[in-house]
Amino acid sequence: MISKRFVAKRLLLLGxxxxxxxxxxxGILHLSPGDPAIAIAGDRASQEFIDQVRRDLGxxxxxxxxxxxxxxxxxxxxxxQSYQVRRGTDVSAILADRLPITIELAILGQIAGLLFGLxxxxxxxxxxxxxxDHFSRIGALTGISIPIYWSGPLxxxxxxxxxGVLPTSGRIGSSHFIDSRTxxxxxxxxxxxxxxxxQSAVRHLFMPVVVLGVYSMAFISRMMRSSMLEVVRQDxxxxxxxxxxxxxxTIMKHGLRNAFIPVITIIGIQFGSxxxxxxxxxxxxxxxxxxxxxxxxxNQSDYPVVQATVLVFAFMYTLVNLFVDITYSILDxxxxx
Amino acid sequence: MSTxxxxxxxxxxxxxxxxxxxxxxxxxSNRIAVIGLSIIAGMVLVAVYARVAYDLGAIVATxxxxxxxxxxxxxAFWFGTDGQARDIFPRVLYGAWYxxxxxxxxxxxxxxxxxxxxxxxxxxxxxxxxxxxxxxxVLLSFPSLLLALALVTVFxxxxxxxxxxxxxxxxxxxxxxxxxRGAALKVLEDEYIEATRALGATDPRLLxxxxxxxCLAPITVQSTLNYGLAIIDIAALSFLGFGxxxxxPSWGMMLAEGVERGLFSGSWWWSFFxxxxxxxxxxxxxxxxxxxxxxxxxxxxDAVD
Numbered sequence: 001m002i003s004k005r006f007v008a009k010r011l012l013l014l015g016x017x018x019x020x021x022x023x024x025x026x027g028i029l030h031l032s033p034g035d036p037a038i039a040i041a042g043d044r045a046s047q048e049f050i051d052q053v054r055r056d057l058g059x060x061x062x063x064x065x066x067x068x069x070x071x072x073x074x075x076x077x078x079x080x081q082s083y084q085v086r087r088g089t090d091v092s093a094i095l096a097d098r099l100p101i102t103i104e105l106a107i108l109g110q111i112a113g114l115l116f117g118l119x120x121x122x123x124x125x126x127x128x129x130x131x132x133d134h135f136s137r138i139g140a141l142t143g144i145s146i147p148i149y150w151s152g153p154l155x156x157x158x159x160x161x162x163x164g165v166l167p168t169s170g171r172i173g174s175s176h177f178i179d180s181r182t183x184x185x186x187x188x189x190x191x192x193x194x195x196x197x198x199q200s201a202v203r204h205l206f207m208p209v210v211v212l213g214v215y216s217m218a219f220i221s222r223m224m225r226s227s228m229l230e231v232v233r234q235d236x237x238x239x240x241x242x243x244x245x246x247x248x249x250t251i252m253k254h255g256l257r258n259a260f261i262p263v264i265t266i267i268g269i270q271f272g273s274x275x276x277x278x279x280x281x282x283x284x285x286x287x288x289x290x291x292x293x294x295x296x297x298x299n300q301s302d303y304p305v306v307q308a309t310v311l312v313f314a315f316m317y318t319l320v321n322l323f324v325d326i327t328y329s330i331l332d333x334x335x336x337x
Numbered sequence: 338m339s340t341x342x343x344x345x346x347x348x349x350x351x352x353x354x355x356x357x358x359x360x361x362x363x364x365x366s367n368r369i370a371v372i373g374l375s376i377i378a379g380m381v382l383v384a385v386y387a388r389v390a391y392d393l394g395a396i397v398a399t400x401x402x403x404x405x406x407x408x409x410x411x412x413a414f415w416f417g418t419d420g421q422a423r424d425i426f427p428r429v430l431y432g433a434w435y436x437x438x439x440x441x442x443x444x445x446x447x448x449x450x451x452x453x454x455x456x457x458x459x460x461x462x463x464x465x466x467x468x469x470x471x472x473x474x475v476l477l478s479f480p481s482l483l484l485a486l487a488l489v490t491v492f493x494x495x496x497x498x499x500x501x502x503x504x505x506x507x508x509x510x511x512x513x514x515x516x517x518r519g520a521a522l523k524v525l526e527d528e529y530i531e532a533t534r535a536l537g538a539t540d541p542r543l544l545x546x547x548x549x550x551x552c553l554a555p556i557t558v559q560s561t562l563n564y565g566l567a568i569i570d571i572a573a574l575s576f577l578g579f580g581x582x583x584x585x586p587s588w589g590m591m592l593a594e595g596v597e598r599g600l601f602s603g604s605w606w607w608s609f610f611x612x613x614x615x616x617x618x619x620x621x622x623x624x625x626x627x628x629x630x631x632x633x634x635x636x637x638x639d640a641v642d
Contacts, residue, residue, distance in 0.1 A: 020475030031491045145620035150612030276482030
């Protein structure tokens with residue numbers, strides 16, 4: 001049963017959190033030593049022109065006025081225009097282009113993490129204290145210890161340079177032209193019915209997704225292991241065994257379902273490092289998502305883009321956690337308080 | 338009925354305390370922790386050796402004419418040379434010094450700030466607690482690397498790697514604050530705190546002499562686990578171009594240069610060795626942290642019994 005009170009409470013909390021997040025972003029941008037007026041006008045602009053730009057942007061207004069304007073613009077998703085990255089384009093248009101790319105990557109990475117992590121954690125728990133357990137635990141810890149900006153290049157070395165079977169960068173081969181309808185390349189190629197293009201997209205996504213999956217595998221398998229160990233000791237497991245059920249059936253039927261619930265919470269928390277991971281993955285594999293957008297915007301002092309991108313990242317993270325909390329409360333009604 | 342539950346609670350408390358006291362013995366009998374500790378000890382030796390044996394200026398300077406450019410690993414250049422004809426081996430060793438130095442600074446700073454925020458929040462409660470912890474919550478609603486990227490812009494570029502340290506300190510502080518607050522709240526319920534207060538101890542004395550020492554265990558685990566993360570994140574910021582300056586013998590910067598310029602010209606060694614050392618160091622801290630958690634968490638120990 002879904003508890004309406006719990007959901008309502010969590011939704012109500014969303015407001016203050018997003019308000020806080022926006023305030024932090026405003027604070028950070030105002031503390032930055034760079035001058036947006038100079039960033040727009042260019043280094044060699046005359047002082048009059050820079051002053052003009054500053055007045056136009058409202059940077060001469062008192063801080064509280066700028067803050068209120070910022071909050072209003074943020075609430076209405078009005079992020080202004082890009083100064084540098086794509087000069088004169090609405091930031092929301094740039095985000096609309098690039099956000100799906102990052103979302104697709106993060107979702108696939110998360111799925112890969114679950115596919116690698118859950119079996120590893122279960123295996124570890126079932127074979128507790130055997131060599132298999134030690135190996136998979138150390139394997140999982142190695143997974144979080146290898147930075148994406150090293151595992152990515154290693155995969156490129158192996159699959160692209162030594163074996164020559166996978167492309168190193170981008171999202172799709174240059175010979176394919178696909179209309180961007182949803183922005184998700186796998187969906188778009190399928191909608192276009194172009195199987196060759198779909199294959200190309202899959203081949204391009206393979207390495208980035210594996211790299212992200214290995215990284216999140218570690219968190220998931222560790223949680224799955226300890227949660228599984230906890231469940232195995234429960235009375236209902238003993239009862240199931242006592243009534244003559246085989247070990248495998250007991251674990252599959254009763255163990256997994258109950259052990260999986262706590263793992264869901266770790267997915268929410270770990271999604272933050274997944275989003276951080278997309279920035280690094282996009283950089284290594286030259287994918288034009290909002291991660292690479294943020295990096296180039298910071299490098300070029302493109303403040304509206306920086307501000308919007310950071311807000312969007314924080315917003316996604318908050319939403320995923322909200323979703324996770326609600327799912328958890330449905331699966332485990334005890335959590336209400 | 339109620340007295341019965343109470344006595345079992347007390348008994349459990351006592352057995353837990355007895356079992357938790359030989360923490361070091363427990364830790365040293367944990368094979369995973371010992372492997373981690375050995376790796377870290379090895380890296381510390383490498384770092385100190387590099388710091389003493391090499392001149393920083395010499396390993397940063399380009400070596401055109403002296404060394405071949407982008408030479409593969411050989412007897413003369415164990416890890417090969419990079420695009421500036423620099424010998425990669427001493428640079429990778431020196432990277433250990435960089436990683437441990439800046440990693441330690443980050444962990445120390447965020448631990449101290451986190452302890453201050455967490456203990457103050459737990460002790461004063463009410464409004465103070467709310468203001469501090471809600472601020473921490475907001476900081477925690479950012480994915481950590483992204484908050485670090487945004488914060489890095491606040492500090493002047495001339496700070497170099499200290500810029501990454503400053504940004505990551507602010508990013509990690511909330512985690513410590515949460516752990517410390519939780520532990521401190523538990524300690525504050527104990528009767529000896531009441532007794533100390535009755536004896537007239539001042540707030541700072543009470544907090545530093547009595548509350549803090551009893552929160553050290555969870556803080557230590559958090560610090561160890563965060564150490565690996567700090568090293569990986571500092572390198573990540575350098576990799577993305579916000580930290581070390583070009584030419585610096587930091588692993589992140591070497592990886593950035595090696596991936597961008599070496600990988601596609603076939604000079605795999607340029608990024609391979611810095612990455613290997615970085616991963617090994619982080620693995621050391623993660624193994625130790627994991628072992629520590631096992632040794633400290635009585636629930637995990639029960640599961641093993």
